[in-house]
Amino acid sequence: MATATGRAGSLAxxxxxxxxxxxxxxxxxPGSVINERELIERIGIGxxxxxxxxxxxxxxxxxxxxxxxxxxxxxxxVRELARLSEVRAVLEAEAARLAAERATDAERxxxxxxxxxxxxxxDDRGLMxxxxxxxxxxxxxxxxxxxxxxxxxxxMLALRIWMIALDRQHELKDAVGEHQTLLEAIHDGDGPRAxxxxxxxxxxxxxxxxxxxxxx
Numbered sequence: 001m002a003t004a005t006g007r008a009g010s011l012a013x014x015x016x017x018x019x020x021x022x023x024x025x026x027x028x029x030p031g032s033v034i035n036e037r038e039l040i041e042r043i044g045i046g047x048x049x050x051x052x053x054x055x056x057x058x059x060x061x062x063x064x065x066x067x068x069x070x071x072x073x074x075x076x077x078v079r080e081l082a083r084l085s086e087v088r089a090v091l092e093a094e095a096a097r098l099a100a101e102r103a104t105d106a107e108r109x110x111x112x113x114x115x116x117x118x119x120x121x122x123d124d125r126g127l128m129x130x131x132x133x134x135x136x137x138x139x140x141x142x143x144x145x146x147x148x149x150x151x152x153x154x155x156m157l158a159l160r161i162w163m164i165a166l167d168r169q170h171e172l173k174d175a176v177g178e179h180q181t182l183l184e185a186i187h188d189g190d191g192p193r194a195x196x197x198x199x200x201x202x203x204x205x206x207x208x209x210x211x212x213x214x215x216x
């Protein structure tokens with residue numbers, strides 16, 4: 001029984017990650033109806049894990065469920081970006097400060113690997129993927145699961161807005177490049193510098209994206 005339960009949990013996690021990726025990348029368009037049968041066939045995972053994943057995505061405000069009407073991908077309101085950034089600037093700065101204090105030797109080695117990737121020859125999608133991995137690494141290094149889960153949710157909501165204007169974003173490479181200073185501060189255990197750098201990054205990138213989104 002334990003094995004079956006563990007496998008169900010693993011399948012639900014896989015379904016969650018697969019469906020979330022479809023939503024974040026806009027392959028499932030904002031406001032579109034979610035056809036459960038088509039979704040099951042598309043990701044190749046059974047009904048029970050998919051339903052569990054959809055409930056989790058509803059809690060994270062990526063899916064909306066209405067009795068007798070069905071399920072929908074939540075709409076995107078670009079005006080929400082400023083509100084998200086206000087919250088993220090505070091919480092991500094704290095996560096960076098905690099990461100500088102709490103990161104293990106193994107995690108600091110992971111940060112060095114990420115630093116080495118910055119400045120590589122990546123397209124916009126690759127840069128966004130690197131940005132996501134960097135932020136998730138900082139969240140993990142904070143060793144606060146509640147903070148990590150909260151920031152993960154807010155990052156995903158912001159990322160979906162960014163994807164709308166990805167092909168028009170010309171400042172993405174510079175924004176990702178700013179992470180080198182951040183990761184070096186965390187690696188060196190400099191909490192105040194890490195917090196200040198992270199806050200500035202979130203605020204600066206929000207302003208850059210706002211300018212782009214106004215032109216979309």
